[in-house]
Amino acid sequence: MKTKRHGAVLGLIAAGALLLTACGSDNNAPSAGSTSAAGDSSVPVECGGKSKLSAEGSSAQQNAIATFIQAYQAKCPGSDLAYNASGSGAGVKQFNAGQVDFGGSDSPLSESKGEVAAAAERCKGNPAWNLPLVFGPVALGYKLEGVNDLVLNGEVTAKIFNGGIKKWNDPAIAALNSGASLPDKDIKVVYRSDESGTTDNFQKYLTAASKGAWTQGDGKQFKGGVGEAKEKSAGVAQAAGSVDGAITYVELSFAQDNKLSLAKIDNGSGPVELTNETVGKAIDGATIKGTGNDLVLDLNSIYGSTTAGAYPLLLATYEIVCSKGYDADTAKAVKAFLTVAATTGQDGLADAGYAPLPKAFQDKLLTAVKAIA
Known part of the structure; x- marks a missing residue:
């Protein structure tokens, strides 16, 4: 999705609002008029806490994470994140084992595989949240x-x-x-x-x-x-x-x-x-099936869609975080990084091959990030 080199293929920076506006839900769905949140510097970021976060997982989002890290370092001097793009499976395992501060996965935690329960144990008895941050x-x-x-x-x-x-x-x-x-x-x-x-x-x-x-x-x-x-x-x-x-x-x-x-x-x-x-057009039917701040997307409805002009093969990448259970320094840094990623970090996403978040979806994501404790 290198839009400067492949503008004819995917001008997603212009279409980010359309694409992700459609990523709504039956509950407070973003409207068709939502605008891109890229470059929004009005959201306050409380820097500080743990100076170097660690995360691991999806290689599909590694270029997006690199963009977010640059924005995080610029917004919060002295802060950093080390991301190991080892794949979604490894990211979930490392997060659940408490080896990294958050995990990256191209699919949400699986209850049938015990991932939801393992994540709750890692989060000291609190549920983990799936926060969709990268789309493509x-x-x-x-x-x-x-x-x-x-x-x-x-x-x-x-x-x-x-x-x-x-x-x-x-x-x-x-x-x-x-x-x-x-x-x-x-x-x-x-x-x-x-x-x-x-x-x-x-x-x-x-x-x-x-x-x-x-x-x-x-x-x-x-x-x-x-x-x-x-x-x-x-x-x-x-x-x-x-x-x-x-x-x-x-x-x-x-x-x-x-x-x-x-x-x-x-x-x-x-x-x-x-x-x-x-x-x-394809993602227009996507809904959020998670409850509260667990923003799990339901993409099954579009995979088998026969809608004319819809490209049905899509991917959403989640950051898996503890809703509660972090120590104070880690919670503060995780919230700061994710806040930057969802706001000013969106600026470089189109060039990195991804779609910027629209304002309405950004607001839903930031509500969840703010609630992390």
């Missing part, structure tokens, strides 16, 4: 010589990633790409080896959109059973970009950095290119 679409990035315009749908994508379709000139792919010259070449799937919220979201999309072709289920571990495994978002994008015939699922900025072509998705209403308008 996931690209189906591929490298295929001579093919720069490719259409896929949920069913065909599922069969590619579970081994049901093995050749680029398979009749099912050809049917979606009338007139295209598709080579008789093996499809080389590249997937995340580490536990990843990107993988979880991708597999949830396949479950919803594949008309039964994906039976492997979801989760942070890839379950397709085919392909080459690589660590982190940068790893899969680099691997796919180095081999003709490769395809992977990865955040847009990583796909662009490695010069991958981007497949259009046909959700049943025609091919949809990944653009600011199509991302905004």
Whole structure:
């Protein structure tokens, strides 16, 4: 999403309000007229407390976190954050083990896996909150010589990633790409080896959109059973970009950095290119299903959407924090960092490949941050 280099692909700084305004809920949903919160310096930040915070997790948000750190250091001189982009699974584990001050994950804590209970124990008997701070679409990035315009749908994508379709000139792919010259070449799937919220979201999309072709289920571990495994978002994008015939699922900025072509998705209403308008239209139906200040988004409704012109493969990245249970110095610093991230830290997000928060969503997030104790 490097918008200066890829303005034709995603002008998200202009569309941030539209895109994330749609990330509303049935409860106090941001209105269609919400404006971007980028650069809002009017929100007070109480600097101080722990001088160097630690966090770990999602590699999908690492460039956003780097932007937030710069803004934090500028706003609170002498303060810093060390972020280890080890993947969502590791981030949740390290947070729950009390090894880092907050975790980063591309999916919220799972109750069925015991993550919610473990987080409450880590937070001294208090619930952890999932705070969505970073948003962006996931690209189906591929490298295929001579093919720069490719259409896929949920069913065909599922069969590619579970081994049901093995050749680029398979009749099912050809049917979606009338007139295209598709080579008789093996499809080389590249997937995340580490536990990843990107993988979880991708597999949830396949479950919803594949008309039964994906039976492997979801989760942070890839379950397709085919392909080459690589660590982190940068790893899969680099691997796919180095081999003709490769395809992977990865955040847009990583796909662009490695010069991958981007497949259009046909959700049943025609091919949809990944653009600011199509991302905004897809996320329009997202609601917040969490209660109170636990801002868990419900994205399931859009994965299987057949709305014309909607790009349905999206990702929200959460910061996982204790609602209570920090020592005073840590609580103060965590609140300061997240406040900066949600306000002046938004300035550089478009250049880093993400969407700035709109004002109404920022207000909801800041309410939660202020309540951390």
